[in-house]
Amino acid sequence: MWISIISLFPEMFKEIIRYGVINKSIKKKLLNINFFNPRDFTKNKKVDSVIYGGGGGVILKAKPLIRAIYQAKLQMKHHVKIIFLSPQGKQINISCIKKLLSYKNMIFICGRYKGIDERVINNFVDEEISIGDYILSGGELPAMVLIDVLVRNIPGVLNTISSCTTDSFFNDGLLGFPNYTKPKKLKHLKYNDVPKVLVSGNHKKIKEWRLKKSLEITWLKRPDLFKKKILTKKEKFLFNKFKNSYLKK
Numbered sequence: 001m002w003i004s005i006i007s008l009f010p011e012m013f014k015e016i017i018r019y020g021v022i023n024k025s026i027k028k029k030l031l032n033i034n035f036f037n038p039r040d041f042t043k044n045k046k047v048d049s050v051i052y053g054g055g056g057g058v059i060l061k062a063k064p065l066i067r068a069i070y071q072a073k074l075q076m077k078h079h080v081k082i083i084f085l086s087p088q089g090k091q092i093n094i095s096c097i098k099k100l101l102s103y104k105n106m107i108f109i110c111g112r113y114k115g116i117d118e119r120v121i122n123n124f125v126d127e128e129i130s131i132g133d134y135i136l137s138g139g140e141l142p143a144m145v146l147i148d149v150l151v152r153n154i155p156g157v158l159n160t161i162s163s164c165t166t167d168s169f170f171n172d173g174l175l176g177f178p179n180y181t182k183p184k185k186l187k188h189l190k191y192n193d194v195p196k197v198l199v200s201g202n203h204k205k206i207k208e209w210r211l212k213k214s215l216e217i218t219w220l221k222r223p224d225l226f227k228k229k230i231l232t233k234k235e236k237f238l239f240n241k242f243k244n245s246y247l248k249k
């Protein structure tokens with residue numbers, strides 16, 4: 001996967017490419033990231049300007065962004081999809097991630113201030129993507145979030161596939177199950193036990209317990225997700241057993 005980042009502050013990305021799965025994917029040559037600063041594509045370093053029609057605020061000017069896009073496309077050669085990180089975009093979710101994973105080569109445009117000239121969106125942007133319904137000071141943090149989510153799902157990046165396919169949302173539309181690790185007992189805590197089934201070695205029972213907990217947690221924490229889930233016969237049985245006892249409390 002090759003991601004070219006168009007940003008006024010490329011140095012913000014320095015740290016995320018030094019650590020964790022992003023660093024690992026670069027080292028494994030599963031990911032290539034390069035940067036283009038619109039400021040480098042201007043004579044007078046002017047990259048933003050006041051908005052026509054007034055109302056205050058500035059946006060990023062079209063030409064420096066367009067020159068940066070052309071330079072990125074020149075280097076990437078293959079067919080490239082252009083993504084604009086924007087609060088007006090489609091919110092990141094599993095289907096959006098799967099679609100982006102199929103693109104392989106992408107240019108991420110990071111807005112600043114009140115955004116970018118609409119003509120860049122109309123003429124160049126393939127997808128507008130948002131990380132949530134709030135306004136940030138820049139598209140760089142959303143770009144970093146998106147890179148992290150994408151990289152975790154590139155085959156070969158994470159050691160065992162289970163460390164991703166049972167994560168929340170990737171777990172067949174359910175939230176993930178509770179996880180525990182050493183020590184078995186934590187003194188002075190009210191809830192200090194590791195569920196006995198998890199240390200039983202009975203993998204069938206562990207799998208069933210995990211499915212039951214995922215169903216419970218999704219119903220309790222994200223009823224909106226739970227509503228979309230078509231339950232199998234077994235899932236219905238496990239969930240109804242929990243729901244009946246829960247409602248009796």
Ligand code: 4H4
Pocket residue numbers: 085086087088111112113114115116129130131132133134135136137138139142
């Ligand atoms: C971009 C503000 C576009 C407004 C911006 C617009 C997000 C977000 C974000 C800096 C920039 C802000 N990016 N998810 N949330 N005029 N970016 O807040 O299109 O509304 O991704 S605009």
